[in-house]
Amino acid sequence: MHVEGLSINLATVRAQCGFAEAVEICLKHGITAIAPWRDQVAATGLEEAARIVSANGLKLTGLCRGGFFPAVEAAGREKALDDNRRAIDEAATLGADCLVLVVGGLPGASKDIDGARRMVEEGIAALLPHARAAGVPLAIEPLHPMYAADRACVNTLRQALDMCEALGPGVGVAIDVYHVWWDPDLANQIARAGAMKAIFAHHICDWLAPTRDMLTDRGMMGDGVIDLKGIRHRIEAAGFHGAQEVEIFSAENWWKRPADEVITTCVERYRSCC
């Protein structure tokens, strides 16, 4: 009863279990694709995590996450690059499909979002030789505009793809429906991303209306307003047939339920809504 095409981003059960236990529950449900976060890998130990991945033949649809490039001082930006190089090495060790980049927002008390965006592009450019040498694709994840100040100043798929074009091979995008579902230009930009062969990951969850918290009130697929099947159809038409990766931050709901119940629901909703 292998569940084809479904990946679980381990943030979805981060409140309930660590890496090994999360993997065990996924396997029990026939899920053989996951995407862990670096802190989850670190808590288990990189080598042990790699062993678990290899021993179970797991596919890693991504490692979360690198990024956070902008900083007021050059030394801060260098420090960020060092950390990103370690993230690339970890992704290589784990055999992840890509390193997901949450690029960072405005540094310090800056009001210069154009400047922050330049720092992001320069940061990725500086990182690319290491990523290419390690064979780790970098996936820029455009984040919802409500995170522009403090998490990511790359806020549309179009903007991310412009950056990919400027940066060249080895950089693509992670398309998370939560961040892009509202975009009037979404259909065009998915097609463009496909033509660029730049779709490296497809994350799913749902947008709840109302949303009660800007960070940790994401919905289970089917509980919100996103046309998940419609977006998936466009992504497949653009040539990406990789797994749909469930990533749900839900402090007041899913993080409070048993992990087994959460994963059971992910499978059900993946089958009925995606």
Added chain:
Amino acid sequence: MHVEGLSINLATVRAQCGFAEAVEICLKHGITAIAPWRDQVAATGLEEAARIVSANGLKLTGLCRGGFFPAVEAAGREKALDDNRRAIDEAATLGADCLVLVVGGLPGASKDIDGARRMVEEGIAALLPHARAAGVPLAIEPLHPMYAADRACVNTLRQALDMCEALGPGVGVAIDVYHVWWDPDLANQIARAGAMKAIFAHHICDWLAPTRDMLTDRGMMGDGVIDLKGIRHRIEAAGFHGAQEVEIFSAENWWKRPADEVITTCVERYRSCC
């Protein structure tokens, strides 16, 4: 001590005072431009509000608000149009520069945002003859993408201007920095809006980092991350020299302070930050 170029959207002091008192405080501070909300006008009475406006030579930089066009049933959409026609009549009676449109989000349990957007365009098209006959410009206000589901499915300046082009004369945009500051395409679209002579209003406040509430945690100019002077510079370069209208929803801060203190601060920050 007339404060040139500053307008107060009366939502900024809606918790503290009604229409007449808010006007009195604005006048005391040398502010002769305001933008009331329909419920504030209704509470005073339309005729009395119009008398206060006229007797004090007030400029109305807008009336808030029409819109909310999408509805599941045709009857619901007709009802919305009727209400919008009344809003146009009120704007005409008050001599407002424009009627601001918050266009509405997804109707019912819909996941069809393209469909909602078509309903918006059809709704404005149906409203236009009445607006033109009344001499009331309609200002589409693109709202931040975090409101796409429940308040407005027009979420970028580009999208709003595309709609204006399709609809023809009598429709333009209200550019509120809170909703558009993050947009990588902002500079281009402000220039385009200017070339179209479609900038009908310019609203200001600030984006706080972190933002604690999606609706009622807007910041006073200078307290957040928005490059207010930079955006104003572009708007003036595009040919709009109308007032900057302060619109702050702030349940936990500014709505709890005396209105006089709020308006004093608006004037100070307008002079130093805008």
